[in-house]
Amino acid sequence: MNGKTxxxxxxxxxxxxxxxxxxQALVRHMIARDYSVILLSRQTGRDMPGVTAITCDLTDTGxxxxxxxxxxxxxPxxxxxxxxxxxxxPQNVGQLDSTTIARQIAVDLTAPVELTNYLLPAMGRGGHIVFVNSMAAIFPLAGSSVYTAAKFGLRGFARxxxxxxxxxxxxxxxxxxxxxxTPMLSREMESGGSIYNFIDPPQDPDITAKRIMQCCERSSREVFSSVFxxxxxxACLFSMKLLNLSLPTMRFLGRRGYRAYRRRQPPQDMG
Known part of the structure; x- marks a missing residue:
């Protein structure tokens, strides 16, 4: 032995x-598969085996x-x-404020571009970059135009x-x-988020985390929750007419799904 590790x-x-x-669900799956995980967050949490936490504000390029x-x-x-x-x-155009615009563009588009640019030299053959995008990158969300624009941009960057x-x-x-x-969905709806979120029941975060994990370990370009x-x-990208014809049905399904979602929520503690 030469004494070197x-x-x-x-x-x-x-x-x-x-x-x-x-x-959080994704990190658990990565640890279970023996990854060494480096996570970036504005908040530093408890130390976990196999995890290194680095403080980072994604709205600040510095x-x-x-x-x-x-x-x-x-x-390295x-x-x-x-x-x-x-x-x-969510905010309607004409009522947008500059801080809200800048924060969404920074986190949803600029930060992924900047971080990829900085870290790419450390990635070699067999490396994998995964962007967790949104259906808003394909299907425009009225009332969330800035988010939609950022996600459309992120899709273009990835391609x-x-x-x-x-x-x-x-x-x-x-x-x-x-x-x-997720809590993000709850906050979105409290601010007037899209009813289209509830055309189908919202999925458990672990389901999405497993799909991301599969994406990390397979050769795939774009992964959706279903073929449909x-x-x-x-199809809606290529035909605005199809999109407009579909909206009434989608709103109906979304409102019905949202009512069902609200009924399933635990009652608020009024104490």
Whole structure:
């Protein structure tokens, strides 16, 4: 023995939004599969085996750069980068405020672009970048135009990046979850969020986390919750007429689903 420590064979994953509902479930699955996880968050939580937490404000490019520098110093090889962070603040155009616009664009679009740019030199052949996008990247949401614009932009960035990195054998994937039952969804609806979230019952975060985990370990470009979701949303992209004809039915299904969702919620403690 020469006294040197053998390099770790564990796959290294960097995850944003790891303290959210989907992100927490994803980190649990990664730990169970023996990943070494580096999570970025504004809030530092309890230490967990196999997890390194780095404080990072995704609305601040300086903070992103500092976090990326720390990662590159401590983990010179990155196998998986998952952009799971997201924020939505429903507001109608004409009533938008600059702070809300800037925050959504920063977290939902600028931060993934910046972080990918900083960390890409640490990724080699066999690496995988996963963008947790939204159905809003395909299906425009009235009342959430800024979020929709950011997610459309993120889809475009991912598609272009995939072409750039194909010669380097680095995979780029985007996942488009259906509505997920998280605190983010509750906050969205309290602010006047889209009723289309409830056309189907919101999924448990663990279901989406498992799909992301599968995405991290398979060769895939765009992953949807169902074949119907993929086919219908893409059809609406090509035909505004189809979109407009579908809206009344979708609103009806969404309102019915939302009423059912509200009935299932536990009563509020009035004490």
């Amino acid at each position: 053998a390099p770790s064979t564990r796959r290294v994953a960097v995850v944003t939004g790891a303290t959210g509902g989907i992100g 903070s992103i750069h500092q976090a990326a520098s720390t990662i590159m110093k401590d983990a 090889r990155i196998d998986v980068l998952v952009h799971c962070a997201g924020v939505i603040s 272009a990046l995939e072409q750039e990195l194909r010669p380097r054998r680095i995979q780029v994937s985007s996942i488009y979850p259906a509505s997920v039952n 979701d993929k086919a219908f949303t893409h």
